[in-house]
Amino acid sequence: MAAVVLLLGLVLAFAGVGPAVAAPGDAPDTHYASVGLTEVTPSTVTSSSGRTVTVRGRVTNTFDRPIHDVIVRLQRAGAVTSTDLRTVLGADPSVYETATDFEKVVSDLAPKQTADFSIEVPLSAGGLQIGQAGVYPLLINVNGTPDYGGQARIADSRTMLPVLSLPADRARATRWVEPGSGGSEQPLLGRDGSVAANDTRPAAFTFVWPLAAPPQQAAGTLGGETADIRLISDDLTDSLEDDGRLGQSLEALETVAGIDDSGADGPDEKVRNAICIAVDPDLLTTVSSMATGYTITDDPADPDAATVDGDGESTARRWLQRLTRVASSMCVTALPGAQAGLDSLERIGNDTLSNMALSGAYDTVDAILGVHSVRGITLPAVGAVSADARKLLVGRDGSDTAAVITTSVESDGGPRTGSALLGRYTSGGLPVQTYDPGVSAALGGLGGRPVTPSFLPEWQRTGLTGESEVSRRQTAAASLAFPMLDVPSPTGDDDSAPTNVTGRSAFTMAPTYWSPTAADARALLDTAGLMVASGVADPVPLTDVVSGLHRADRSADLVVPGDVDRLTAEGYPLSSKDLVEVRRQLELIDRLQDSFATGHELPFTPAEYLNPLRADILRAVSTPSTTNRAVALVERPQRLTALGLTLTHMQQSVSLLDPSGRYTLASERSPLLLVVRNELSLPIMVRLDITAPEELSVGDGGVLEIPAQGTRQLQLPTHASNSQPATVRIALVTSNDVPLSSPVDLSVYANAYGKPLFWITIGAAVILVLLTARRLWHRFRGEPDPADEDRPEPDEHERHLASTGYQQRLAAERVTDTDEREQPDPGERE
Structure with missing residues (x-):
């Protein structure tokens, strides 16, 4: 079937696209008109929904000339028997046999004019000729005659119609066979020609409802x-508004939870219990931080x-309050943090980061929303797990x-029995639950911002913007029903031949960044x-x-x-160059965290202080969606650059205050005085790495604690062996050897004599002692000292002073001074 669809797609791709008028069976020329559906009734055909199908819509003339004789009809293709639910809608119109x-719509349609239409056709004979359950593609074919041209198909719209059961029909009643009569029995066919729903083997229905957004926090x-978060733009605020993507998605969830203001009855409790919200913890932390201020x-x-203040605090706060209310009444689980790629996490090989992205994601969701989330299952955005990523998950708690999508597993091809009926397999020790990629693609078409998941191959993608919201909503609802409708296989052997049923499993997961509205939610719930x-x-x-x-x-x-391209399937893992940088940054973060002091009454822990930097790495390896892939590949180097700058700034924030010049020690053992400054918000343990010459010994002081946002004066013991100037280099490192700031070079001068001066002093003392002893020796013997032989004899005045005492000599000197002052100046006598 896939090959047939591919061939049909190629035919479409190479078909003529010129402005020439097309035949009624050819593809429409989009230059003429557009058509949008406004209603399909019933949205699901049952035995009690009536014998007809009504389709209403609106045709708009997009041509620059009038279009005449506008007519419309319905066409249908055979029941879908493959998982390419979106692809079949892009197939050649000839398959809608x-x-x-x-039926006439309007006689004349002027340029830009719009005309409504309503067409009601029988389900069976004379109409769509549907005779069994299934999902049927519908084509709304609008023909007309453009001015100065011939009749052509001017527009079409495509959707799907799910058929659960069929009402009574005379033609089918003729084929009814009495049970046990030996004829060809059709168990689902009733005596009146009605076709009952096949409830003999119900499908296991579980719906995972992602609620996520591409990462918006700027790194660093x-x-x-300690600071307001920084966003790369204010797009998230716009998305959280009531008319934004996340605002409408939350309104849709309120419909699911039965707490909206529409007044409609809430969903069946069993159905609601089968729906689980998968929340991205990065979205929650970002919105929670926005509620207290951001830039x-x-x-x-x-x-x-430079930054500017954001103005979405109240919007974020209101959105988070509404989500908390919804989460309190529904199942909640967690997506990987920031949609981090599993292959990137495996290549990085950091357990702390992996735990933060996987098991830690549940803790974040529980803490912010106040719930007990469902743990134990990983929901990769790419819909696949590679053999390398499998190593990351096997045996990981939580x-x-x-x-994963069904196309990412390859079973042994045996009969669908046991767990395979539920789409469950085990691969290398990793249990996996499969889901249909076609159903996910159809769900991605909901809302005003349709998205195609990255795991859908290019050739299977169809345009979504040309279809109305009603058309895409109808297709999504039909796709949701698709794995639950048991259509007989082409060979009639349900156990061995391929069927439209994906392992009898209706496990469904929407694309990560889908955008359902409240009306979409009601359609899916119905x-x-x-x-x-x-x-x-x-x-x-x-x-x-x-x-x-x-x-x-x-x-x-x-x-x-x-x-699917391997890089896409792996979520664009880190390049070799980026991988080296990320590993270096993570090692630095881990070592810085270990160096912060503990045991104090701190306002937050070292992990809380540094975990935002780890989250920056998760955002850097986020899986890009098909809509933001180019942006994500630009954001990755930006985040890594900003993170590197922040780590460098942290290292420079703990520094020695440089004396900036000569440092003189009072003695050879005077301490060296230094001041260490810590500008970080936590106390940190540091030590000094000192390089000094042999003549100057400087103690390092051991491991020191520097207070947060403060300084500490250090006295380093020193011992100088000489008075020569010495250059001492002092580097500051953490207790586990992380370099901090730049080394400081000090020129140290010490008032120390050194060994030569020491021996000179000893020698001088010895000589003094010998000379003193020599003089005393001669005096004791009453002999003149030979050193006094050249001294002149004293006069009378000197002998008189030598024979008087101290007080007498002092009085005599005073008298002499008085006499000299009383003598008149010779100049005055004249």
């Missing part, structure tokens, strides 16, 4: 509420770039199973509720899925989804 009669902001940076690569009420589906809570995965008894290999 069954057609009804044309430390935690502990928007001019340059995401520079943590010190995330040791995964949900469809699921109808399937459950009819018995063709059995609602299974996610907790039961997780516990049942460990009992999977069917092995399968993990493969790259068909026709």
Whole structure:
């Protein structure tokens, strides 16, 4: 079937696209008109919904000339028997073989004019000729005659119609056979020609509802509420508004939870219990931080770039309060943090980071929303797990199973029995739950911002913007019902031949960044509720899925989804260059965390202070979606650059205050005085790495604690062996040897004599002692000292002074001074 669809796609691709008028069976020329559906009734055909289908819509003339004789009809293709639910809508119109009669819409349609239409056709004879359950593609074919041209198909719209059961029909009643009569029996066919729903083997229905956004926090902001977060733009605020993507998604969830203001009855409790919200913890932390204030940076690569205050605090606070209310009444689980790529995490090989992204994601969701989330299952955004990523998950507490698309596993091809009926397999010790990529793609088309998941091959993608919201909503609801409707296989052997049923499993996961509205939610709930009420589906809570995965008894290999680029399937893992840088940054973060002091009454822990930097790495390895892939590849180097700058700034924030010049020691053992400054918000343990010449010994002081946002004066013991100037280099490092700031070079001068001066002093003392002894020796013997032989004899005055005492000599000197002052100046006598 895939090959047929591919061939049809190629035919379409190479068909003529010129402005020439097309034949009624050819593709429409989009230059003429557009058509949008406004209603499909019934949205799901049942035995009680009536014998007709009504389609209403609106045709708009997009041509610059009038269009005449506008007519419309319905066409249908055969029941979908493959998982390419979106692809079949892009197939050649010739596959829509069954057609009804044309009905007139309007005689003349002027340029830009719009005309409404309503077409009602029988389900069976004379109409769509549907005779069994299934999902049927519909084509709304609008023809007309453009001015100065011939009749052509001017527009078309495509959607799907799910058929659960069929009302009574005389033509089918003729084929009814009395049970046990020996004829060809059709168990689902009633005596009156009605076709009942097949509830003999209900599908296991579980719905995972992602609630996420591409990462918006700019990198490089430390935690502990030391600074407002910085966003790369204010797009998230716009998304959180009531008319934004996340605002409308939350309104849709309020509909699911039965707490909206529409006044409609809430969903069936069994259906609601089978729906689980998968929240991205990075989205929660960002919105929670926005509620207390945030800024928007001019340059995401520079943590010190100029910022402006954001004005979405109240919007974020209100959105988070509403989500908390919804989460209190529903199942909640967690997506990997920031949608981090599993292959990137495996290559990095950091357990702290991996735990933060996987098992830690549940803790974040629980803390912010006040819930007990369902744990044990990993939901990768790429819909696949590679053999390398499998190593990351096997045996990991809290995330040791995964949900992947069916095309990413390759089973042994045996009959679908046991766990395979539920789409559950085990691969290399990793239990996996499969889900249909076609259903996910159809769900991605909901809302005003349709998205195509990255795991869908290019050739299977169809345009979504040309379809109305009603058309895409109808397609999504039909796709949701698709795995629950048991359509007989082409060979009639349900156990061995390929069927439209994905392992009898209706496990469903929407794309990560889908955008459903409240109306979309009601359509999905109505469809699921109808399937459950009819018995063709059995609602299974996610907790039961997780516990049942460990009992999977069917092995399968993990493969790259068909026709999907390997890099896309792996979530664009880190390049070799970026991998080296990330590992270096993580090692530095871990060592800095270990160097912070503990045991104090601190406002936050070292982990809380540095975990935002680890979260920056998770955002850097976030899996890019098909809509933001180019942006994400630009953001990755920006985040790594900003993170590197912040780590460098942290190292420079603990520094020695440089005396900036000569440092003189009072003695050879005077201490060296230094001041260490810590500008970080936590106390840190540091030590000094000192390089000094042999003549100057400087003690390092051991491991020292520097207070947060403070300084500490250090006295380093020194011993100088000489008075020569010495250059001492002092580097500051953490207790585990992380370099901090730049080394300081000190020119140290010491008032120390050194060994030569020491021996000179000793020699002088010895000589003094000898000379003194010599003089005393001669005096004791009454002999004149030979050293006095050249001294002149004293006069009378000197002998007189030598014979008087101290007080007499002092009095005599005073008299002499008085006489000299009383003598008149010779100049005055004249």
